[in-house]
Amino acid sequence: MSRLGNLGHRLHRGEIAYDFVGKRKLWYGVSILITLAAIVGLAVNGLKLGIEFSGGAVFTTPKTSISQSEALTKIEGDTGGHEATVQKLGTGSLRIQISDVTLAQAKTIEAKIATDLGLKADTIDPQIVGPSWGKEISNKAITGLVIFMVLVTIYLAIAFEWRKAIAALVALIHDLTITIGVYAIVGFEVTPGTVIGLLTVLGYSLYDTVVVFDGLKETTKDITKQNRFTYSELANRSLNQTLVRSINTTVVALLPVGALLFVGGGLLGAGMLNDIALSLFVGLAAGAYSSIFIATPLVADLKERDPQIAALRKRVLAKRAADARKAEEEPQDAAQEADGDEGDGEEHAAAAGVAGPRRQPASRNRGKNRPSGKRH
Template sequence: MSFASWGNALYSGRKSYKFIDNRKYLLIAGVALMLISVLAISVLGLERSIDFKGGTEFTISSVAGRDQAPAQKVVNANPKLKGSSVNSVGASSIRVQSVSLDTTAKRQVVSDLAKAYKVPEAKVAATTIGPSWGADVTYKALQSLVIFFILVALMLWAYFRTWTMAFSALFALCHDVLITGLVLALTRVEISPATIIGVLTILGYSLYDTVVVFDKVRELSVDFEQQTRSTYGEIVNLAINQTLVRSINTSVVALLPVTSILLISWITLGGGTLRDISLALFVGMIAGTLSSILIAPSMLMLLRSRTEKISSHTQKVLEKRAGGSDQIEGQAAELSRVAQPLKAGHHQGQQAQPKRTPRSKR
């Protein structure tokens, strides 16, 4: 079966994956991952960049290769540089980040690094970021996340006119943020302003994916309580299957350039801003795609299945099926909601015209 045929089968309902039937397991797995993420972030912590925690940064440019050993020797020999990090930046630069140093100590480090790499002192740049600046950047980053979540909640409530969809979408966004944080904590990649930009970007991407699924749910569930062929859970499951191919295509197209940037920045350039933002995008897009398909609809069904409207309708459908008065069963009931697929190259032509009575028999 080709990908196009597979997608056609999903959309028409001839093929269906039982996402909603397994919603409890999906939610348990999602919540477990979120708890593991919180635990890992709490124990390991996030490696904040100098932009957030403040300190002094030394950048040695015009270095032949990306050998970090000379800089590491300087760090080990200077007690004031204890706990400093050494990283390669780009193809010919080395970066050393330490706690805030006074002017005298800073000049000494510049001199030592210049001698270690046999470059003029002019090639060693020293920048100091105060703790107040770092605290302000941290506050702004957290503030932007809070504002984003508030605006998302208001927008979803206004668009869908139901708090269950808004809550489910926010739950999926929290899942994406925590999974991204888990990967950042495990890889020890620094959290920089570029990382925050990447996180906000993937939140928007994940939200868009979730809204597409929920919009399809709303479309298929219009006046659903007036029929007894499909339960609300079957309608939600059909909506997921109908948008599955679109979600896969969008994710693959978006991940291809992000993966290229991530590999180039990590392997060739050795890190930096491109790596920070591309890693957050890479992890967040994968988590966002999965959450929009598996987590958000499952949470929506968990919340709505407890309402009187949904539970009574589901009971009515199941009773009618058990009584044998409804000949349409399971997913076959969902086929009535979508157009039947046409065979390529085939049309009814004149067969679609009404039959006419011969002139002699009029």
């Protein structure tokens, strides 16, 4: 059996355990720092919206030897005052994107780009998206995301309870914020592929969280009928039992996504692969983290505020304190009994000496039958 498999069996049997729930304040602090960094990156850089959302034009050239930097230098000043983004595709062609341009402006810019790059105008493939259509797509994406969040919360509240629904919702928002923040920091475009990746990430994160919650539900069944463990301790035990499964699932999911990101996007230069793969890669890692370090500890925090669970915690702690006092008293009682036994032994020995055989005095008839020395 491999080391990881052996570790999983030991975690499931409870032979070893990592105190995730007990150190929840540490994990909360780490998550807050990461989230703040993502928010700062989003506020400073902002999201780079693709033309599908902002409107604009994309010009795809045929295969050319012109590099990305050379193309950007040559078309500078001929983009109608708008910022241009140039990307070298794996096929050797160039993808030139210019946002916020009208149809008439796009036609003029297309002709100028063809002249600048020494290409025929009819060899350039233009794709023009109006700003009104892009705004409509943006609204639909936001609406779909909100509906997804609401349905997820309702489902979890019915399947489990409202505390777990809140914890899962916080974990989803955590994953979404980090993923969007990374997009802002890296500077990747937000395209429909990005939205698809985000929805996939949220679904995967929810799946991992539900697996942990299902194990927690079984572990804490009839919890108030015992006085050995608190809710937080049983939640931590349940989390340890599913830990290796969560890690294995995440690693297996990250490997192909990493191939999409670094091979498909980096080496082949496929723009759509970049958009989907980055959101998936960051979101999957954040989802695995939130399922382990955020969702379950937050459920434990919320449950400990329940009157029955709080009363259980008091009983468990009181029982442990009583057991500790009893354990301390037992050695003292044993020592006192040992001292008492030693004293009793001495008293018995003394009593035995008193009651033992006594020395007889000299016999009065000691000289009887001896010669008296008298002469007869």
